[in-house]
Amino acid sequence: MNLTISGHHLELTPALRDYVNSKLERIRRHFDNVIDAAVILTVDNLTEKEKRQQAEITLHMRGNYVHVQAIAQDMYAAIDLMVDKLDRQVLKHKGKVQNHQHEALKHMSATMETNLPAQ
Template sequence: MNLTISGHHLEVTPALRNYVTTKLDRITRHFDQVVNIQVLLTVEKQKEKERRQRAECKIHVKGGDMFAESAHHDLYAALDELVDKLDRQVGKHKTRMQDHHHEAPKRVM
């Protein structure tokens, strides 16, 4: 799995990088066919009162791509919301990928 964490108007500290990797471990535990994860953390520099922290994530898995984004006043809360959204998407993708067709019962004569 390839993990890329980048920041826009933000320095990605080791503590922040560690927090993101521990949160994304939950997704890789549920679905092991994750190929690539790209995380973008941004701070929108508007007025000081309306300062918003955004987290975006693109996941490339076997069979498709997923994208989620979240915004909050606290970056850690935005990351928590983001991982919850991605976990739901990965769960749906996993159930779609499973074969739900059963073999027909054999007829007894």
């Protein structure tokens, strides 16, 4: 997985990079078919009381993009919220991809004809 981490109005420290990497391990553990991930960490300085920390990620998987955004007072809390939301969406996508319980219609008609009772 290619991981790109960038910061807007924020200096990316090695601690932030390591924290994002450690949190994204959970996503890799659940679903390893991720091609690319772009993380953007932003600080909006509206006023000193309303300082907002925003974390967003765009995940590129085969055939799908997932975008998640989270806002909190603390950057680490925003990253935690973002990863929780992303985990739910990735598990939902994984369930859709792996749900092959339904047979194709062309095979269903052949099996239905053979299972009919003799008259």
